[in-house]
Amino acid sequence: MNDFASLATPPTQHIGVTRSLSIAMLGSGGSGVMTAGGQLLDAAGQAGWYGMMTRSSGPQIRGGEAAALLRLSPKPVETHKGRFDILLAIDWLNADRFVGEIILDSNSIVIGDQGGTVPEAISRMGGRYVELPLSELAKGISGGRPNMVALGALAHLIGLPIDALEAVLTKSLSKKGQEAVDASMAGVRAGAEQASAVPDIPDFKVEANAKQERWSITGNEAAGLGAIRGGVRFVAAYPITPGTEILEWLAPNLKKVGGVLVQAEDELASINQLIGGSFGGTPSLTATSGPGLALMIESIGLAVASETPVVVVDVMRGGPSTGIPTKSEQSDLNIAIYGLHGDAPHIVVAPMSIGDCLFTTQWATHLAETLQTASIVLSDQSLGQTRALIDRPADIAFVSGGRSITSRSEDFKRYAVNDSGVSPMSIPGTVGCQYTADGLEHSPTGTPSSRAEDHIQQLNKRKRKLDQFDYGDHWALTEGEGEIAVLTWGSSTGPVSEAIDMLRAEGYKVRLISMRLLLPAQPQRLAQALQGVERTLIVEQCHGAQFHHYLRAHYDLPGEIRSMAIPGPLMIRPDDVYSELKAWENA
Amino acid sequence: MEMANTCPSLKAKDYKSGTKPVWCPGCGDYSVLLAITKAMAEMSLSPENVALVSGIGCSSRLPAYLNVYGFHAVHGRALPVATGLKVSRPDLTVLAAGGDGDGFSIGGNHFMHACRRNVDMTYIVMDNQVYGMTKGQASPTTDPDWDKSKLTPGGTKINPYYPLVIALASGANFIARASSTDPNGAAKVLVDAMQHPGFSFVHMLSPCVTFRPEQKDWKKMVRAAPVEPTTDPAVAAKRLMTDDNFFLGTLYKGNRAPYQPELKTSVEHISELEKGFIL
Numbered sequence: 001m002n003d004f005a006s007l008a009t010p011p012t013q014h015i016g017v018t019r020s021l022s023i024a025m026l027g028s029g030g031s032g033v034m035t036a037g038g039q040l041l042d043a044a045g046q047a048g049w050y051g052m053m054t055r056s057s058g059p060q061i062r063g064g065e066a067a068a069l070l071r072l073s074p075k076p077v078e079t080h081k082g083r084f085d086i087l088l089a090i091d092w093l094n095a096d097r098f099v100g101e102i103i104l105d106s107n108s109i110v111i112g113d114q115g116g117t118v119p120e121a122i123s124r125m126g127g128r129y130v131e132l133p134l135s136e137l138a139k140g141i142s143g144g145r146p147n148m149v150a151l152g153a154l155a156h157l158i159g160l161p162i163d164a165l166e167a168v169l170t171k172s173l174s175k176k177g178q179e180a181v182d183a184s185m186a187g188v189r190a191g192a193e194q195a196s197a198v199p200d201i202p203d204f205k206v207e208a209n210a211k212q213e214r215w216s217i218t219g220n221e222a223a224g225l226g227a228i229r230g231g232v233r234f235v236a237a238y239p240i241t242p243g244t245e246i247l248e249w250l251a252p253n254l255k256k257v258g259g260v261l262v263q264a265e266d267e268l269a270s271i272n273q274l275i276g277g278s279f280g281g282t283p284s285l286t287a288t289s290g291p292g293l294a295l296m297i298e299s300i301g302l303a304v305a306s307e308t309p310v311v312v313v314d315v316m317r318g319g320p321s322t323g324i325p326t327k328s329e330q331s332d333l334n335i336a337i338y339g340l341h342g343d344a345p346h347i348v349v350a351p352m353s354i355g356d357c358l359f360t361t362q363w364a365t366h367l368a369e370t371l372q373t374a375s376i377v378l379s380d381q382s383l384g385q386t387r388a389l390i391d392r393p394a395d396i397a398f399v400s401g402g403r404s405i406t407s408r409s410e411d412f413k414r415y416a417v418n419d420s421g422v423s424p425m426s427i428p429g430t431v432g433c434q435y436t437a438d439g440l441e442h443s444p445t446g447t448p449s450s451r452a453e454d455h456i457q458q459l460n461k462r463k464r465k466l467d468q469f470d471y472g473d474h475w476a477l478t479e480g481e482g483e484i485a486v487l488t489w490g491s492s493t494g495p496v497s498e499a500i501d502m503l504r505a506e507g508y509k510v511r512l513i514s515m516r517l518l519l520p521a522q523p524q525r526l527a528q529a530l531q532g533v534e535r536t537l538i539v540e541q542c543h544g545a546q547f548h549h550y551l552r553a554h555y556d557l558p559g560e561i562r563s564m565a566i567p568g569p570l571m572i573r574p575d576d577v578y579s580e581l582k583a584w585e586n587a
Numbered sequence: 588m589e590m591a592n593t594c595p596s597l598k599a600k601d602y603k604s605g606t607k608p609v610w611c612p613g614c615g616d617y618s619v620l621l622a623i624t625k626a627m628a629e630m631s632l633s634p635e636n637v638a639l640v641s642g643i644g645c646s647s648r649l650p651a652y653l654n655v656y657g658f659h660a661v662h663g664r665a666l667p668v669a670t671g672l673k674v675s676r677p678d679l680t681v682l683a684a685g686g687d688g689d690g691f692s693i694g695g696n697h698f699m700h701a702c703r704r705n706v707d708m709t710y711i712v713m714d715n716q717v718y719g720m721t722k723g724q725a726s727p728t729t730d731p732d733w734d735k736s737k738l739t740p741g742g743t744k745i746n747p748y749y750p751l752v753i754a755l756a757s758g759a760n761f762i763a764r765a766s767s768t769d770p771n772g773a774a775k776v777l778v779d780a781m782q783h784p785g786f787s788f789v790h791m792l793s794p795c796v797t798f799r800p801e802q803k804d805w806k807k808m809v810r811a812a813p814v815e816p817t818t819d820p821a822v823a824a825k826r827l828m829t830d831d832n833f834f835l836g837t838l839y840k841g842n843r844a845p846y847q848p849e850l851k852t853s854v855e856h857i858s859e860l861e862k863g864f865i866l
Contacts, residue, residue: 042866045866046866168866213865213866214865214866215861215864215865215866216864216866217864221864225860225861225864228857228860229857233675233850234671234674234675236667236670236671253860255848255853256852256853256854256859256860257852257854257857257860258850258851258852259850260674260675260848260850262670262671262674262848264667264700265696265697265699265700266696268663268664268667268696268697269664269666269667269670269696269697269700270667271667272660272661272664272667272668272671273667273668273670273671273674274671275658275660275668275671276640276658276667276668276669276670276671276672276673276675277671277672277674277675277676278671279638279656279658279668279671279672280638280671280672280675280676280679281676282675282676284671284675298661299660299661299664301661302660302661302664306658389866392861392865395858428635428636428637428638428656428672428676428679429635429636429676429678429679430635431633431635432635433635434634434635434654434655434656434657435656435657436650436651436656436657436658436659437657437658437659438651438658438659439659439660439661440659446651447606447651448648448651448659
């Protein structure tokens with residue numbers, strides 16, 4: 001049989017330039033699909049592949065149904081296809097709820113445990129069903145578990161070398177001892193053997209890639225590392241899904257570099273602790289999600305007015321209110337840009353890939369420090385909680401110049417009005433440069449003032465320092481040429497980029513513009529990037545088309561404009577963007 | 588950075604910035620400002636190594652009147668700002684100050700958790716049982732039958748909050764009361780508070796002559812507590828529960844270790860943190 005997708009022979013009916021294999025592992029809570037999925041991903045990385053894994057589960061913390069969604073490829077991947085080549089279920093409890101997320105067709109293969117019943121919602125999508133005795137084989141092994149048998153079966157099907165799995169299992173089970181490794185490997189071998197014994201299942205053989213250093217990292221971990229690379233040494237935060245992993249990674253790692261993380265009593269406390277830490281001279285950051293950002297907004301304004309650098313990473317989730325905590329959406333753009341009361345110029349940036357969470361967080365820290373203001377980083381659940389295999393991100397060093405005063409200065413004025421708009425900033429301990437930072441409008445010395453002259457001077461100064469700064473090429477990713485452009489941001493960049501690759505493979509010329517710097521707006525740069533463009537599709541994962549409206553408010557957009565604004569919780573897929581562009585082309 | 592640990596030559600007035608306060612004539616806060624400068628002079632603190640953080644309200648205007656580093660934050664958030672500053676800069680002497688509305692109403696949750704966290708700093712709440720800056724509304728410490736506010740015409744009808752009891756129950760390591768009517772006594776209590784490790788709470792009676800003119804009588808009502816500070820929370824609990832709100836002095840001195848994470852680098856280079864990501 002030749003009708004299964006494989007890396008060696010990509011399916012032709014799905015036009016994809018990125019040759020890849022999509023695998024879903026399904027099971028009830030505790031069945032170990034997340035563990036096995038993570039191990040499969042890391043082993044694929046060991047074998048020289050790229051890939052990604054998304055954890056999908058309901059709002060319950062333990063139990064319920066969970067799915068590990070993997071995509072493996074010889075090239076870096078940043079998005080799921082939607083369609084899956086292989087679905088393996090350790091059990092089928094509540095599997096129905098993944099129907100919208102895991103799409104199968106007649107070329108898919110569905111693997112279930114012996115004696116199980118595939119739910120109708122799954123089986124009606126098509127695909128060939130194969131039973132394997134997952135639990136029975138596990139029972140025959142001391143300490144054996146069905147998820148390891150499943151892992152072995154999958155490894156065999158995709159042609160993943162068993163020694164890559166052994167290396168990963170040995171590392172991940174090192175604390176549990178050799179016995180645990182042996183039991184898991186026995187399961188893996190049994191699963192592989194069983195898969196090879198089933199008639200008519202083709203091998204998914206893969207060409208070996210050149211092995212090189214590869215990282216296995218989530219966007220949340222990458223943001224944490226970016227913070228430390230950016231100089232952050234104080235973090236105060238309140239746990240919230242899906243941002244907590246940033247904090248969990250930072251807590252032990254900040255300690256190693258002489259910093260500290262404080263778990264605050266609420267988000268009001270965390271943002272204000274940052275302001276205190278930063279006032280003391282320590283670059284400070286917090287991570288949160290939409291509800292937390294909403295609580296912090298008043299004091300983000302304080303950071304802007306008092307010109308105290310702070311960084312807030314918002315890992316966006318479905319909103320409004322409590323919304324859908326475990327699913328992604330790009331619907332906090334409005335609050336990040338417009339949420340502050342008064343005229344409060346600040347920085348809003350967004351990472352456009354999992355690896356870019358590192359750079360963008362580091363850059364946001366640099367901008368906050370250099371411009372003495374608040375930076376909001378808009379990551380989201382899909383970037384934050386997806387694990388990807390990536391090449392090591394480059395080291396980038398910025399030269400910060402925000403805190404300029406380190407010794408006595410006779411004419412020190414904390415809020416001095418100058419050309420750059422960036423005033424000298426002293427830190428406590430500096431003799432003769434004491435001042436009071438204030439959220440009240442103030443004179444250049446910091447004395448509270450309601451005079452019109454002081455207000456306009458300080459408003460101008462706070463705006464000028466952001467407007468005049470040279471953000472360089474980091475403001476956006478711009479690539480390609482032609483009269484069609486897709487304008488997007490954040491995690492939508494992955495599917496958009498892949499859709500454009502598909503179109504280019506058909507001979508179309510399409511430009512991709514993904515904006516990393518959202519505030520302050522860069523109208524001249526975007527105008528230049530859109531020169532000669534006649535049609536622009538604006539893509540975002542947001543029901544209210546917030547990005548589209550933001551663009552309309554701040555930029556002149558040439559030619560015809562179409563908005564593709566789709567809410568969560570389902571991710572935008574490359575095929576969706578591809579179809580939208582094709583439909584427009586043919587209209 | 589030039590650093591000096593103490594400045595023995597400074598007098599109390601040297602800790603003032605010279606900015607004229609916005610307070611009404613006769614406001615108790617003038618005397619609190621005086622007491623703070625006296626305490627700083629008594630301890631020979633170098634102004635550049637001291638930071639005073641406040642929230643919003645009449646008394647929260649205090650930082651601008653001092654010659655130390657100051658932060659006039661938003662309403663209710665003096666304690667988190669001070670916490671972040673002290674935890675990341677343990678070398679500084681950190682004080683937080685504000686009023687009863689700022690500290691016990693909008694900032695009430697932070698008060699409880701600051702007591703519990705026990706960071707080494709001193710929190711001065713100037714209590715006048717009224718919101719002065721918004722022109723005279725009931726605060727959490729206002730008596731239930733005080734009916735002079737248009738917002739609560741028949742009185743609040745809810746019992747006031749007992750900050751000292753809350754402080755003890757939440758874990759404050761030092762609890763004292765002082766009064767603006769006795770700046771020298773207040774200065775002594777403040778020195779005691781700043782010298783005691785951990786979170787020190789000073790309940791500072793400071794009359795509002797504008798909206799609570801009857802508080803002018805407080806000077807006749809305050810008196811030194813007839814007891815020594817106790818280290819026993821159970822004794823302190825009884826003392827504070829039966830307190831009539833006018834006993835002055837240090838009432839409780841705990842011996843809990845302050846919260847101060849060690850800020851010490853253990854890796855040569857940041858790239859060592861990347862090891863966990865490498866396959």
